[in-house]
């Protein structure tokens with residue numbers, strides 16, 4: 001039984017299942033709404049706010065808002081583009097991102113979004129926070145300088161009993177992601193790799209391994225992030 | 234394992250949804266929550282240690298180090314500072330020879346700062362072992378320190394009698410004054426406890442909702458959602474297990490009216506919860522009480538106990554077969570954001586107080602994912618009056634779009650700070666006259682998340698159509714430096730209290746504060762003002778009201794007091810370097826023992 005409904009993004013009529021999250025529905029229709037914290041298939045929590053769209057004139061996150069019949073969504077308009085760009089810039093100044101020295105360069109979603117939104121240098125002053133690197137675990141390095149606190153690792157990486165290996169610590173601008181030392185000791189190679197892959201930036205790295213895929217052949221080296229989705233059109 | 238730890242875990246039946254209560258008990262019984270305690274707790278609840286710590290580290294009053302036999306939390310809000318908090322803080326530090334954030338004298342006394350504790354009408358104030366000490370002076374500080382050194386109990390440290398009303402109760406014993414300065418329809422003591430409950434059991438829940446809708450009352454917690462409608466939505470939910478919460482988190486700096494209601498009208502608040510419970514079909518109610526009001530805990534539990542004895546809570550309430558409803562108190566542990574309704578739910582479930590995405594709204598999926606109504610203390614108390622005296626009586630009060638009355642918490646530069654109940658439609662001018670405020674430079678309407686307005690707007694009125702407010706009014710006299718003393722402090726507050734989940738609310742207040750500070754320090758340029766206005770819009774896309782309003786102190790002060798900013802910035806320069814070479818090389822010079830030759 002089909003439950004298809006019609007909705008509009010920037011005036012373009014689209015079709016999708018009722019109740020689907022807007023991001024998923026848009027992507028299926030070949031329209032790219034950028035995301036950072038969202039992992040398709042896992043309960044969303046609008047944290048990065050990059051996917052903000054206007055629905056009936058009000059800003060809402062497309063990753064958490066279910067689609068309703070006849071919804072009119074504004075996505076690629078100057079106002080929204082500006083907000084997204086400002087958010088990306090703020091994530092750069094919040095941490096310490098030295099892309100050329102980062103293993104994730106080219107596979108990093110933050111870097112790719114900065115390119116897509118044509119960020120030259122952040123308009124906000126750098127804060128150069130002292131955040132540290134936690135290399136105490138056998139399988140992974142947790143570089144706090146690069147963490148954008150998107151929660152992806154927290155939501156998707158659990159041990160076989162379902163226990164959290166990553167979790168938030170503190171709040172506000174002092175928020176950090178901590179690694180459970182005992183569970184990290186028991187981390188399998190597969191799970192360590194999964195954690196690195198799920199991290200949109202280079203904050204979780206698998207130890208004793210690097211640059212398997214050379215620069216130039218990485219996900220966003222040659223095409224802007226979102227091209228695959230726009231190719232769906 | 235430590236037997237106290239085991240006992241506490243057992244008390245809550247190893248239920249991880251009661252993690253907050255366990256952590257509160259640990260903190261109180263053991264003085265802090267050690268690594269070992271965290272480990273024991275994680276093992277027993279079968280969760281990882283980082284999961285315990287993510288809750289633990291969220292709340293201001295949980296600590297991982299001992300905080301002293303006497304733990305002093307001195308309020309550092311705007312009004313506290315206006316009333317002399319800095320001298321009080323200095324006296325503490327001098328007398329003890331240690332700084333805030335430290336514990337001294339062999340773990341005897343810990344000194345800590347805290348956000349607003351709901352005592353704006355009697356600042357400077359501090360909590361010492363959870364008991365409020367108000368109207369502090371350097372002289373009193375020296376006495377208090379001597380008393381602590383002598384090992385006195387907090388009650389032995391009082392030099393004045395207990396405050397008025399129920400502050401005198403043996404279960405409260407507090408020096409807090411009520412300062413009820415104007416009584417209106419809600420505060421007027423003209424109904425007996427239980428009357429409204431006896432009335433509703435005669436009619437259907439739907440009829441109760443109709444009555445509340447007809448009164449046109451809107452939520453008094455700030456957002457102003459129509460109460461009757463909220464109840465109707467919840468009642469319409471398919472799921473039958475439902476909950477009602479009373480939101481007594483009262484964290485917005487400058488508000489303290491709920492403190493007074495909790496002290497003087499607790500029966501009415503609980504009765505309002507029973508009515509709400511009946512209307513929406515809930516069997517359980519929870520009062521979420523901020524930890525700063527811990528001193529009211531025993532007293533409030535006793536009220537509940539007596540209500541059970543009077544058949545106003547428990548089973549077959551007021552003789553109505555099958556009408557079962559009871560209430561428990563959930564304490565917070567120091568987090569302003571937990572006043573946000575979905576964060577309050579998360580917190581009650583033992584988690585970090587991170588607001589949820591909406592939809593779904595709590596009326597669809599709230600506490601334990603069940604339909605839940607959250608109402609402010611004042612809303613629930615008012616409902617009791619509406620049931621007792623009728624919606625017609627109530628809706629005739631106030632204005633057309635804002636019916637009834639509002640409790641205002643008024644503080645700052647005025648002769649008579651306190652709680653005033655006025656009908657909606659009251660003007661700011663009248664308010665200033667009422668409280669004895671002259672030479673007023675500005676009024677902060679609705680706390681830091683509200684607006685800073687100047688004299689040309691004092692003819693405006695308090696109503697949903699004009700100045701909507703949860704009731705916090707802070708008055709600033711001519712002598713105040715609005716940017717340095719007020720706006721900067723409010724920004725610090727939001728930075729401290731953001732849950733950190735949204736990138737926008739985590740980062741933009743910090744970015745804007747930096748620019749503001751530069752302007753205050755005389756290093757700003759004109760473009761900084763424009764930048765702040767522009768950048769200040771971005772957090773509007775945050776998940777909850779905290780982030781959406783966190784730049785209001787800057788935005789509303791630029792809008793209404795632009796000249797203050799313009800006076801400070803250099804109008805000719807278009808760039809002022811923030812870079813200072815000697816500061817930049819300080820660390821490395823210190824390390825190698827070199828004196829910078831700049």
Ligand SMILES: Cc1cc2nc3c(=O)[nH]c(=O)nc-3n(C[C@H](O)[C@H](O)[C@H](O)COP(=O)(O)O)c2cc1C
Pocket residue numbers: 451452453454455456457458460480481482483484485569570571572573574575607608609610612613777778779
């Ligand atoms: C950051 C934040 C803090 C809040 N704090 C409180 C509070 O302390 N008390 C309160 O009643 N409502 C507070 N609210 C509003 C609640 O989310 C909610 O709207 C209110 O409790 C609903 O009750 P009402 O409809 O009776 O007003 C807060 C909202 C936000 C965004």
Ligand code: SF4
Pocket residue numbers: 146147148149150151152153154166177198199200201203204
């Ligand atoms: S470590 Fe990576 S995945 Fe985890 S919160 Fe930080 S940026 Fe997100």
Ligand code: SF4
Pocket residue numbers: 570587588730731732733734735736738739775776777778779780781
């Ligand atoms: S707006 Fe701020 S307080 Fe609210 S959810 Fe987002 S980060 Fe947390």
